[in-house]
Amino acid sequence: xxxxxxxxxxxxxxxxxxxxxxxxxxxxxxxxxxxxxxxxxxxxxxxxxxxxxxxxxxxxxxxxxxxxxxxxxxxxxxxxxxxxxxxxxxxxxxxxxxxxxxxxxxxxxxxxxxxxxxxxxxxxxxxxxxxxxxxxxxxxxxxxxxxxxxxxxxxxxxxxxxxxxxxxxxxxxxxxxxxxxxxxxxxxxxxxxxxxxxxxxxxxxxxxxxxxxxxxxxxxxxxxxxxxxxxxxxxxxxxxxxxxxxxxxxxxxxxxxxxxxxxxxxxxxxxxxxxxxxxxxxxxxxxxxxxxxxxxxxxxxxxxxxxxxxxxxxxxxxxxxxxxxxxxxxxxxxxxxxxxxxxxxxxxxxxxxxxxxxxxxxxxxxx
Numbered sequence: 001x002x003x004x005x006x007x008x009x010x011x012x013x014x015x016x017x018x019x020x021x022x023x024x025x026x027x028x029x030x031x032x033x034x035x036x037x038x039x040x041x042x043x044x045x046x047x048x049x050x051x052x053x054x055x056x057x058x059x060x061x062x063x064x065x066x067x068x069x070x071x072x073x074x075x076x077x078x079x080x081x082x083x084x085x086x087x088x089x090x091x092x093x094x095x096x097x098x099x100x101x102x103x104x105x106x107x108x109x110x111x112x113x114x115x116x117x118x119x120x121x122x123x124x125x126x127x128x129x130x131x132x133x134x135x136x137x138x139x140x141x142x143x144x145x146x147x148x149x150x151x152x153x154x155x156x157x158x159x160x161x162x163x164x165x166x167x168x169x170x171x172x173x174x175x176x177x178x179x180x181x182x183x184x185x186x187x188x189x190x191x192x193x194x195x196x197x198x199x200x201x202x203x204x205x206x207x208x209x210x211x212x213x214x215x216x217x218x219x220x221x222x223x224x225x226x227x228x229x230x231x232x233x234x235x236x237x238x239x240x241x242x243x244x245x246x247x248x249x250x251x252x253x254x255x256x257x258x259x260x261x262x263x264x265x266x267x268x269x270x271x272x273x274x275x276x277x278x279x280x281x282x283x284x285x286x287x288x289x290x291x292x293x294x295x296x297x298x299x300x301x302x303x304x305x306x307x308x309x310x311x312x313x314x315x316x317x318x319x320x321x322x323x324x325x326x327x328x329x330x331x332x333x334x335x336x337x338x339x340x341x342x343x344x345x346x347x348x349x350x351x352x353x354x355x356x357x358x359x360x361x362x363x364x365x366x367x
Contacts, residue, residue, distance in 0.1 A: 006078065006091070007257060009075075009091045009094075009095075010078075010079055011260070011261060013071065013075050013094055014071070014072050015264070016098060021065065021101055023322065024102065025060065025105070028057075035112055036057075036060065036106075037105070037303020038113060038116070038303065039297055041116070041119075041121055053112070053115070056108055056112060060107055063103075063104040063107070064104040071097060071098060071100075071101075078091055093348070102304060105303060106302030106303060110302065136202070136204060138222065139219055144230050145196050145229060146193070148236070148238075149190065149193060153186060153189070155182060155186075156182040156244075158244055159178045159182035163175065163176055171247060172250050178244065181247070182243070182244055185236055185243070188236055189233060189240070192232060192233045195229060200225065202222070202313075202316065202324055203313050204218045205217070205218060205221075205317075207285060207288065207289045208288050208289060210288070217285045225274075225323065227274070228270060228274035231274075232270055232271075235267060239259070239263045243259060246259065274322065278322065304318075305325070306327050311327055313330070314330045314333055
């Protein structure tokens with residue numbers, strides 16, 4: 001594992017951990033519409049309960065901050081350790097360790113639900129239907145996300161053909177390194193399409209008695225999602241193509257580092273801009289919200305996993321993070337969750353096996 005690979009991993013892990021912390025644990029979360037995935041309630045702002053809510057929020061934020069700081073500290077330590085199978089294993093496990101940042105969020109969700117029971121807060125509100133906007137409103141223009149992913153596919157195919165000598169070109173990097181890199185970015189590209197389509201097909205939310213406001217709100221929100229996925233798809237495709245061309249003729253650590261740095265900075269910037277645009281949409285339509293929406297907190301397990309057998313929707317908007325998640329009570333949702341869990345388990349098992357057999361060090365020194 002070269003210093004370039006270590007630095008790239010550091011740049012991937014640390015900003016991602018900090019971003020997860022910032023999104024899930026903002027300052028003064030008790031002033032938000034959702035507190036750890038629990039819908040705000042007027043009783044939360046009464047004297048006694050307000051102190052408890054603030055204490056819960058403060059405790060969970062401190063825990064999340066400690067986990068984030070530990071991940072950042074371990075990343076710094078690994079930067080200076082010798083490149084071995086063990087350090088490569090630690091780096092990859094550190095990627096999965098970022099999921100631990102969500103643990104305090106789930107803890108806060110459980111404690112706030114218990115507080116609701118203490119205060120005698122029961123499910124309230126009404127489920128509204130806007131018949132004028134019964135059909136799903138779309139903002140995603142499918143060709144704009146298919147085209148960059150077609151370019152990514154072409155780049156990955158070219159990388160494989162170069163590696164296997166079809167074009168008679170010997171790449172500057174280690175054998176099959178070009179294939180591994182391009183296929184990794186291609187997998188990311190392939191994932192963008194179903195995620196974008198799923199978010200664009202989210203059922204319309206009803207926030208007002210005015211159908212025009214509902215239509216504009218849903219259209220604006222879905223456009224921020226569509227713009228985010230399209231921008232990430234184009235970035236991924238262009239960098240994949242650039243990396244294939246670069247590594248075919250050049251093997252320079254500095255150029256490689258600059259390339260990966262640019263890729264990560266642009267991806268992070270797109271995510272931050274997308275989150276900011278989403279927040280702007282919510283702020284813009286907050287004054288137009290004139291309906292008491294149903295309290296469905298009990299359908300959110302730990303504030304992160306949506307389970308509602310009475311809801312026919314497959315996908316819903318997340319309460320932790322940005323974008324959407326699936327209704328795991330839906331038949332397709334069950335399949336998606338099982339497959340996702342198996343992929344995570346398989347990935348961790350594969351990493352451990354690779355470390356035990358000495359393959360991780362070879363992967364790390366491939367570029």
